[in-house]
Amino acid sequence: MTAIKAESRRPADETLGEALRSHGISRRGFLKFCATTASLMALPPAMIPVVASALEKARRPSVIWLSFQECTGCTESLTRSHATTIESLIFDHISLDYHHTLQAASGTAAEAAREAAMRDNHGQYLLIVDGSIPLGNPGYSTIAGVSNLDMLRETAEGAAGIIAIGTCAAYGGLPHAAPNPTGAVSVSEIITDKPIVNVPGCPPIPVVITGVLTHFLTFGTLPELDSIGRPMAFYGQNIHDRCYRRSFYDRGLFAETFDDEGARKGWCLYKLGCKGPVTYNACATTKWNNGTSFPIESGHPCLGCSEPDFWDMGGFYRTLSMPTGHFSTALGYGVAIGAAAGLASALLGRSERDKARSAHEKVSVDDLDKGGSS
Amino acid sequence: MSGAEFLLWMRGPGISFAALFFIAGVVLRLIEILMLGRTKNLAELRGSGSTAGMRTIATRFLPADANTFRRSLPTIVLGYLFHIGLFVVIFLLTPHIKLFQSVFHIGWPGLPTPVVDFFTVVALVSMLGLLWRRVSNRLLRFLSTGEDYLSWAVTFMPLLTGYLSYHHLLLPYSWMLGIHILSVALLLVIFPFTKLMHSFTLFIARYYNGAIAGEKGVQQ
Numbered sequence: 001m002t003a004i005k006a007e008s009r010r011p012a013d014e015t016l017g018e019a020l021r022s023h024g025i026s027r028r029g030f031l032k033f034c035a036t037t038a039s040l041m042a043l044p045p046a047m048i049p050v051v052a053s054a055l056e057k058a059r060r061p062s063v064i065w066l067s068f069q070e071c072t073g074c075t076e077s078l079t080r081s082h083a084t085t086i087e088s089l090i091f092d093h094i095s096l097d098y099h100h101t102l103q104a105a106s107g108t109a110a111e112a113a114r115e116a117a118m119r120d121n122h123g124q125y126l127l128i129v130d131g132s133i134p135l136g137n138p139g140y141s142t143i144a145g146v147s148n149l150d151m152l153r154e155t156a157e158g159a160a161g162i163i164a165i166g167t168c169a170a171y172g173g174l175p176h177a178a179p180n181p182t183g184a185v186s187v188s189e190i191i192t193d194k195p196i197v198n199v200p201g202c203p204p205i206p207v208v209i210t211g212v213l214t215h216f217l218t219f220g221t222l223p224e225l226d227s228i229g230r231p232m233a234f235y236g237q238n239i240h241d242r243c244y245r246r247s248f249y250d251r252g253l254f255a256e257t258f259d260d261e262g263a264r265k266g267w268c269l270y271k272l273g274c275k276g277p278v279t280y281n282a283c284a285t286t287k288w289n290n291g292t293s294f295p296i297e298s299g300h301p302c303l304g305c306s307e308p309d310f311w312d313m314g315g316f317y318r319t320l321s322m323p324t325g326h327f328s329t330a331l332g333y334g335v336a337i338g339a340a341a342g343l344a345s346a347l348l349g350r351s352e353r354d355k356a357r358s359a360h361e362k363v364s365v366d367d368l369d370k371g372g373s374s
Numbered sequence: 375m376s377g378a379e380f381l382l383w384m385r386g387p388g389i390s391f392a393a394l395f396f397i398a399g400v401v402l403r404l405i406e407i408l409m410l411g412r413t414k415n416l417a418e419l420r421g422s423g424s425t426a427g428m429r430t431i432a433t434r435f436l437p438a439d440a441n442t443f444r445r446s447l448p449t450i451v452l453g454y455l456f457h458i459g460l461f462v463v464i465f466l467l468t469p470h471i472k473l474f475q476s477v478f479h480i481g482w483p484g485l486p487t488p489v490v491d492f493f494t495v496v497a498l499v500s501m502l503g504l505l506w507r508r509v510s511n512r513l514l515r516f517l518s519t520g521e522d523y524l525s526w527a528v529t530f531m532p533l534l535t536g537y538l539s540y541h542h543l544l545l546p547y548s549w550m551l552g553i554h555i556l557s558v559a560l561l562l563v564i565f566p567f568t569k570l571m572h573s574f575t576l577f578i579a580r581y582y583n584g585a586i587a588g589e590k591g592v593q594q
């Protein structure tokens with residue numbers, strides 16, 4: 001990722017096709033990439049040539065990447081996942097005009113680059129955000145003395161669209177975890193008048209990030225989203241439904257600990273806290289590290305990292321069906337309250353019965369006789 | 375509110391509150407019943423009350439006589455299918471076992487999910503059959519009150535939402551699972567104060583009837 005350095009910038013009118021060719025990417029390799037991306041985006045095969053020719057001709061869009069309360073894991077995921085591939089080259093050939101981790105410039109020069117990009121491409125640049133925004137105190141996180149909130153508002157104003165990368169930018173993520181000391185919120189809680197695509201994950205799968213970019217380059221629009229703003233093409237499928245351990249779940253074969261027979265035999269990790277059943281992401285099909293594997297394949301339950309509040313889902317190793325919080329304590333209180341109320345009610349009943357008994361006047365045969373004769 | 379937040383709330387405060395209400399209600403009702411006491415039996419005992427009581431708990435699982443059996447055949451058959459299905463679903467599905475384990479610290483093996491799924495369908499269909507019989511039979515309809523339909527609904531919903539969430543139908547899984555837990559919470563809250571309480575009192579009632587008859591020397 002070298003696009004940042006001002007002196008090494010490629011001409012703005014160079015198309016993506018030209019740039020790829022100058023990097024020695026063959027036509028065959030390029031088409032293969034287009035086919036994979038098209039299928040990932042659930043496009044019919046007839047769309048492959050459309051994707052290819054659109055990408056060929058695509059000019060490098062200006063991209064501003066803002067990093068707020070984050071750990072740089074999302075950037076790491078994208079840049080260090082594997083050896084140079086066409087995905088990373090595509091990313092290389094967008095005009096990444098501002099990214100404070102990757103850019104060579106710093107201080108005033110860096111901010112000047114951001115301002116220049118905003119001015120020159122007003123209304124057209126793509127804004128990528130990773131990290132959440134603290135609302136508690138503007139001083140919790142600042143860049144060049146500007147609070148995250150102000151910088152986001154300012155930069156979002158002229159953006160064509162926003163991509164919230166990672167669960168922090170998409171839903172608040174780790175900083176938002178209870179008790180949320182900084183008052184962290186997601187991008188969509190602040191910006192409401194721009195198209196926003198959430199690409200959650202802790203971190204997100206690199207090819208999902210480039211897939212969204214490819215969609216933007218190909219169609220000039222942002223992809224179709226689900227109810228919480230994620231691209232359907234990548235987040236439409238449930239991990240549990242796509243998991244290769246599913247047959248063990250259905251047969252009732254579970255690993256009970258991380259080193260028992262079940263774990264060695266690759267049985268289902270549900271009891272060890274797997275959040276696959278409530279998680280929507282492409283891990284089970286796209287996989288990580290150049291398609292090597294994904295967490296469940298490595299023997300670890302899914303953490304549900306692409307879902308809102310995954311840090312607060314009651315503990316990573318707690319079975320999904322187990323109640324969280326103070327369930328047993330609640331039961332204890334229930335017994336105590338019930339016993340006290342039951343005892344009180346029973347004693348009240350008894351005293352009423354005794355009262356009725358003592359108020360009961362005995363009637364003798366003579367009384368009845370008297371009653372009859374009167 | 376997202377599906378994840380809803381599910382989290384239901385798994386946490388939601389179900390805890392419902393469970394507190396349920397257990398307090400059940401304990402309250404049981405103490406009330408058990409502390410009613412019995413008037414002293416002054417007659418000479420003609421047999422052992424406790425033996426007869428225990429025996430009655432068991433024998434009442436069977437229909438009393440051929441005539442009753444024939445007349446109430448649909449209720450008996452559907453009722454049994456429904457109760458067996460419900461038992462399997464509640465106690466032999468692994469996610470449910472893990473729930474019990476988190477409270478009682480004991481677990482037991484579960485059944486394969488397709489088997490539990492089959493019993494869910496059995497329970498759902500028999501419940502629909504029982505409801506149909508209740509509304510189509512004039513006598514049963516006359517005897518039914520709002521409480522009967524309410525008890526039916528709060529029992530039916532957890533089965534239905536459980537089935538829907540297992541098959542990922544209708545709504546995203548987190549929402550459906552949250553709604554499933556919500557339906558269970560409703561059942562738990564309503565349980566102690568309706569005839570659903572029979573799951574506990576049935577044994578007390580059978581024992582009591584059996585014991586009284588036993589003490590009087592009634593042949594069973």
Ligand code: SF4
Nearest residue numbers: 243246268269274276
């Ligand atoms: S390991 Fe997780 S995702 Fe895979 S089948 Fe088991 S519960 Fe589902």
